[in-house]
Amino acid sequence: MKIVITLLGSLGGIFVITKKNIKIEIENIASQILYHKKLYYKGKSIISDAEYDALEQKLKELAPNHPVLSLVGYPFSETNNKISHNLPMLSLAKTYSIEDLFEFINKYECVAMDKIDGMALSIEYDENGNFLRASTRGNGKFGEDVTEHVYHIKDISKKIILNSSGKYKIEIRGEVYFPLSEFPKFTDRFDSFRNAVPGTLGRKDVEEAVDVLRVLKFCVYDILVFDKDDNYIPARNFSKIFSIESDYFEKINILESLSFITETSHISEINNIKNVENLTTFLKELYSIERDYQIDGIVFRLRDEIIWESLGNTAHHPRGSLAFKQAGETAETEIQAIEVNVGRSGKISFRAKLNPVYLSGAKISYATLHNAEFIEQGEYAVGAKVEIIRSGEVIPAILRLVEPAEKKFKLPSICLCGSLLTRKGPDLLCLDNKNCTFKDQESLVYYVSSLDIMGVSDKIIMKIREAGLVQEPADFYKLNVEDLLQIEGFAQKSSENVVAAIQASRQIPLAKFLTSLGLKRGGAVKCQEVAKKCGTLNNTLKLSVEDLLSEKGWAQKSAEDFVESLKNKEHVIENLLKFVTVLNDDSGIITDQQKNHPYFGKNICITGALSRPREEYKAMLEKAGAKLVSSVSSKTDFLVCNETSSSSKYKDAIKHNVQILSEVEFSDKL
């Protein structure tokens, strides 16, 4: 009976259900799952987790024993080096139901911890605590060898010191992730921070990925111990060796004593949860914590390690852990139009204009349709009814097709510029670099948006561009109010604001100026490095490939691309310099004043309410040569905080003996 309802529900029509229909439906869902898994583990997912989980759920209902359901991960490729895991690295059991979760934690005493949305890594050390090798989870049995990559990840110790040194081999498991605060510097390279980690660890050319690897963070959640002959030491003996209770918190303490970072994972004790309401409040609090990473759930794990282990594993997950996930709110609507956009690189992207609906309080009029393949696979077309979702990861996305349109959508064969489009994998591309002004349009948007000109949105720039008022970045500075008033939708006040904002942005720091040019391989981080090295625009224009190669993190191809694309922009730069002043970069010069500053070279974390904006303090600290960090670890020098708060940063500071300063004490020395 359940099957009938599900099928009718999903297809929205009445028809005779035959065994054959169900079989086709099952294989159809299974192949969709495989397809999305493959994209996801390459860091190229095109649907949200909720969409994906709904597919798995549907398959579970139709065919609970389908082999696709016990697949862990998805191998990257057949050619890369594989590392066999000592013990399988599994998935987690998941639930979206608070009732099910309550039942689980009522049955067993658990701890709650963040399910960080990154990628699982296994890090192995030899008997003497030397870093041996690192691997991804892969298919659970074999992972990809990422040893070389891991050398550049600062959070991962390359030497650990155990008191039982010489006897045991150690394996650490944890999540490597991209801190959210660092992401804006890399938007030219990755569509989302989620793609950034697999995209970086999947690169064969490690040198090319060094700047990303350097900002990656690692949060541990498990430690495994083996004897010299690689025999696994079970939890009960583990406790004996380290003379600890069979308690997850004690295990975490060991990890911390090995100087691994665990505090960012917000592992919480679970107390006094007597009913579903208590649990709801507890979850609400956990979800509202400010973090520098995205979570895709909360993991509940048995607190007693021996019992956790005795429950064992299914082929897919350990029985002693359960991940709680939050479903996004969904709504049904109709696709009114499919809009096409040409990216800077010539990639065609699509979005659906929707019959507006409200989701979690926000009016949604558009949803992304990603690329050509996504449209084909989903049979999306004008008039189709779709269910959309607003979830943490992809906002907002189409969850599924509710009712197909009468007519299929015909993918375009020519670009907006008139040139023929080329199909490459899932994408349609315009390869016409000479005549495609639509790519330029994107460059113009890029120029203004990377300068953060207040009040000038991408939409405004598009309108100005469409009116033919700007052809190149320098033209923005020639705009006047009268010009703008001719464009539909521009009123006196808004036109004045736009012109004023543009005119106010004529002093541009070198790093920002270089970034705004949209140079090949010239993302914000790389441009910052170049600016620091060169100091002035003049020096930058004289850069040679060899100069760049002498710096860390540049490979031949990227250095060539950068230098060449800077050369190609000479004319654009020349014109811009008639209007803007490029400020020299003195970040490479350490002044005596900085050297003598009490905060020079210190890692400082600020939390809670302060009397002045945090940005202001940040600027002052940067000037003093200090570093503002977003979480407290053993490497932090000071935590600035006004009250003895119960915040996790405060607790972390106490735990790591980090000096706590009040705002007054702190600003006295600034």
Ligand SMILES: NC(=O)c1ccc[n+]([C@@H]2O[C@H](COP(=O)([O-])OP(=O)(O)OC[C@H]3O[C@@H](n4cnc5c(N)ncnc54)[C@H](O)[C@@H]3O)[C@@H](O)[C@H]2O)c1
């Ligand atoms: N959007 C898509 O197209 C798509 C496709 C496939 C899978 N997915 C998503 O991926 C997930 C399933 O795949 P999965 O098997 O890789 O992951 P999972 O959800 O089963 O979780 C296991 C992983 O969680 C991570 N993790 C983070 N914090 C942890 C902690 N404290 N303890 C233990 N593990 C922790 C580890 O990397 C571990 O490998 C689902 O959430 C699913 O929605 C999405």
Ligand SMILES: [Zn+2]
């Ligand atoms: Zn084109």
